[in-house]
Amino acid sequence: MESSFDKQQMSEWLQEVLPNAFEESKVSKPEDEAIIVYEVNRLFDWVKINRLKRNYPNSIIVPVVTEHLTYSTGIAIELVLPALLIKPLQKSKFLRIVKKLYTAYQEKKASSLTLLELSQQVSQHHTSPFREAFLKRLIRGEVDNEQEIIQSSSFLSSNCIPNIVFLIQGYIDGDDKKADASSIITNIFRQNFVNQAPLSFLHFERYLLLLMRIPREYNSFKHWSEGEACLLKVIETLKRDYCIHLFMGVGSVFQDAMQVKESYSQARKARRKPPIDNIHIRYYEDLTKHEQLQKAIHYIEEHYDEQLTIRDVANYINFSSTHFSRLFKKETGRNFVDYVAFTRIIKTLPFLRKYDYTIEKIASTCGFNTPNYYSLTFKKYVGISPTDYRNTKEILFK
Template sequence: MGYWLEEFPPITFMNCKEPKTEDVVLIFYEINRLFDWVKINRLKRNYPNSIIVPIVTEHLTYSTGIAIELNLPALLIKPLQKAKFLRIVKKLYTSYKEKQASTITMLELSQQISQDHTSPFREAFLKRLIRGEVENEQEIIQSASFLSKHCIPNIVFLIQGYIDMDEDRPFLFDASSVITNVFRQKFAITAPLSFLYFERYLLLLMRIPNEYTSFKHWSEGVACLLEVIEVLKKDYCIHLFMGIGGVFQDAMQVKESYSQARKARRKPPVQNIHIRFYEDLTKQESLQKAIHYIEEHYDEQITISDVAKYINFSSTHFSRLFKKETGRNFVDYVAFTRIIKTLPYLRKYDYTIEKISSICGFNTPNYFSNTFKKYVGISPTDYRNTQEILFK
């Protein structure tokens, strides 16, 4: 085959004994036994840019359908014929050159622009990553020119927030930049960060050290995060609230961390009102059913015995298990769920405090106001006077 390829113009083909992963190589591989198809599949994974042509021995021609399943562009059957071999190679080479001439890849485009964190290619890639649109490792490899390997995120934070409208302080027109700058300052030497404005939320995509399977177990990172929250609150009157997903070392699973962060953000926090970890959400099926019941009936005067009965638990057992699994007792959890439900009414409508408290299941406006202040830190009226941060 080597001699036959010499009929092409010089330097068209060169022998390559140990190709790199990113190289474009024409690989011929003999299929002498069925297991060799497994090796073909492995070659496809290891050399995603390359063109792989199996050469099938005559007694295994019945297995050539596997080539179609593997989406291979061609195959040859022994004994090889020079004319047929050269015809197929010429066709593959022409097809490759046409594709190369007509297609400019994200990798090639990104090489023409600045390599800083504002790269539109970096942003586009990260958005595709959290949407689950990055489907193969080759796209990860190609992202290297605008997103180095150590910056590929393994965890996602979903962030919302509001600003206190302090008459003695000038209005903060660019809260988003303030937030991202404070994050970058505090995490400058601990973890690489990326930010996305996504569906009116701010997403923080971070790569934490590989030895940690949870952000909450990374004490240095947690300390930096708490410092960010405190600095923004104290110096800029910005209050952040976030859901934090799990850690996924496989970049193509980062979309799961985003999904988890969204779910976590909607649930009552365990301790710090500003932070909710997905891993703190109960995975116990009966408790998930109970929580769903609470979220469906929050505007009613539900009791612990109502919910316990709904999932066929005794009230005592349910109370103990609920506290263990959610980090809050039943009364606190229901109250916090109701508070979460009041937020859109306070932010978007001109309803009175009395009407909102009634809509969301609180017995009296006073009880609503006191409960709201207990958990949120300010009264419903003060919250209504804050400015929601819209990340866009």
């Protein structure tokens, strides 16, 4: 407990109702039989409580949860904890719980399962709140020391710690748009990767994040042919059997767990760029690292609604049109006209999804000469018309 007042108050309450029944101990041994009261001030404190359970199998852990974290109390059930308290502490509730625990301990001491045995029944692969909390902290860059990675082994085995992140979006174009798309997607992924790689999924903002650990010998997902084949099969199965269309950005592989946040950041950037081969997959490693071309691409994204020419952009970065055209195709995998058209298509998607703009207005707003040219270009790259796309339902991973 952070507050010395709270500690003193609890001691006085105990002595008043159960004098000499408890002895305060500042340092416990693993074999001790104790009630350990631990204050939960942040979500990651639940991980520490889980660790206490494993380190002190003969003890009873009682979390004291601060008011702003009461939404997380379901974790106590997940951890098979017999009781919990909410701050501010109330004497009547505190004593009622202590009496119950003390009586239960006296009656069932010989026959009850130890908490260690109970904790061993929680599978490493179980999607528990503290595992999810750890993975979210990992991709946010909040895990900043090796010790925390090591300690995560109590709920996430080392061979399940991800080394690559996929950022997934999608839509449904079938009749059954109320289907639980998220569950379908995760199930199909697990079925196809069951013998290939450990997977974890997070609903993050409005995206679905797939966190995967690919074999160590591969420094790129593209070089892992079995994995890429599984990914393509997942995309095709979802499209064919469930009318679910996925689009994803793929980050690089990082063997250092504390750098997985970089893979997430890369996956976000890749998702926003035109793909090279497959419209469904955009790899960060395919994005140009050429400084001048990055500047040119930024210019295209800022001026996509204007009548851009290759000469305009080449002049902007002081390149000849011929040299720029050749280098642009080599670095981006697309010629200039295709790249600009695809960039404009990406920019039109929010207008189709969120607003009631006419196709004519969207076309003119985003740099297309005519509505017909816009519709033809959209169908060429996306596979369906703008109107059909508007009638699909975006999958919001919440």
